[in-house]
Amino acid sequence: MVIGAGRLGTALALGLSASGYRIAVLVARRLTRARRAASLIEDRGGVRPKALSIAQLGTTPPVDLILITTPDDAIASIAARLAAIFNATFNATLSSPPSRLSTRRRRQPARVALHASGALPSDVLAPLRECGFSVGSMHPLASISDPSAGAERLRGAAYCVEGDQHAVIVARRLVRDLGGDSFSIDTRNKALYHAAAVMTSGHAVALFDAATELLAHCGLSAARARRVLYPLLRGTLENLATHDDPAAALTGPFARADLATVRRHLAALAASAAPDTLDVYALLGLRSLRLAAANQPDAERVAEIRHALEKAEGGKQRAEGRRRKVSGGK
Numbered sequence: 001m002v003i004g005a006g007r008l009g010t011a012l013a014l015g016l017s018a019s020g021y022r023i024a025v026l027v028a029r030r031l032t033r034a035r036r037a038a039s040l041i042e043d044r045g046g047v048r049p050k051a052l053s054i055a056q057l058g059t060t061p062p063v064d065l066i067l068i069t070t071p072d073d074a075i076a077s078i079a080a081r082l083a084a085i086f087n088a089t090f091n092a093t094l095s096s097p098p099s100r101l102s103t104r105r106r107r108q109p110a111r112v113a114l115h116a117s118g119a120l121p122s123d124v125l126a127p128l129r130e131c132g133f134s135v136g137s138m139h140p141l142a143s144i145s146d147p148s149a150g151a152e153r154l155r156g157a158a159y160c161v162e163g164d165q166h167a168v169i170v171a172r173r174l175v176r177d178l179g180g181d182s183f184s185i186d187t188r189n190k191a192l193y194h195a196a197a198v199m200t201s202g203h204a205v206a207l208f209d210a211a212t213e214l215l216a217h218c219g220l221s222a223a224r225a226r227r228v229l230y231p232l233l234r235g236t237l238e239n240l241a242t243h244d245d246p247a248a249a250l251t252g253p254f255a256r257a258d259l260a261t262v263r264r265h266l267a268a269l270a271a272s273a274a275p276d277t278l279d280v281y282a283l284l285g286l287r288s289l290r291l292a293a294a295n296q297p298d299a300e301r302v303a304e305i306r307h308a309l310e311k312a313e314g315g316k317q318r319a320e321g322r323r324r325k326v327s328g329g330k
Helices: 007-018 031-038 054-059 072-095 100-107 122-130 147-154 165-177 187-200 202-217 222-242 259-271 276-295 299-326
Strands: 025-028 050-053 065-068 111-115 133-141 158-163 181-183
Touching (some): 007 025, 007 031, 007 147, 025 031, 065 072, 072 122, 111 122, 111 165, 133 187, 158 187, 165 181, 202 222, 202 276, 259 299
Parallel strands (some): 025 050, 065 111
16 A cells, blocks of 8 residues: 555555556545546556545555655654554454464564655654554655656665664565665664755755856856756766765866866856855855865865855855844844
């Protein structure tokens, strides 16, 4: 069962279905969305998943595996609601006379619940653990903007998995069958892990958008600006993939410690109609200087570049302070 028929949930359902898994139930907040997502998925026997709305969760048939792919702020409430639905059945099992099956099930739950959040730990599913599920998380390091294309991107992607031992075993099996690669981290580091993922993907998009805006100020249309930047971005990704150390992939004025060029950049950005790009440039420039240290550039010029970047940041902060003072701190 997949709960959450958005881009990621539908892409995972498509990918798993193509890998031989039967998606019995697909749940969305609205029934129309669940039906639309279910219409994209058929198992090898031509059977589509049963489409349900969140309000119909109580009618779900028995399942052994639950994937929760809703937004992060809904996962805890979904887990609590599912636990309330399944708890009566599980308690009835525990109250039955002991058997080898029930003993084995208590030691290693047969049912597994996984969520796909990168920021939340598996413990957010604790209510399901209390009613007999082994819980974990399985987060793909993939950018999913469309379910169909996303299903292809999930193949070969890296997945962060963590949680109860049995849930991790099942998650790793799912990843393997999807053609991906899995790794695990300490549950306490989930938010830090996810911040790294956002910086790599989401912030890269924001950075690309800022660069596109600057080229628009140079007279290019937004579409043309994007087209001329794509090859540059692809080349950078290829360099990163080729070299083990990101420092070896660094090019441009920071790799060369080109002080004059950096100064020209700072002046142009400060005078541009996109002043927030000055902060972005200065902050990332300081990080680039740290990477450039591996190239052993001229120490004096590096120090001057660092001073210019820090001065650009400080000047912006002082200007902001003056603005707040004039406006009465509002």
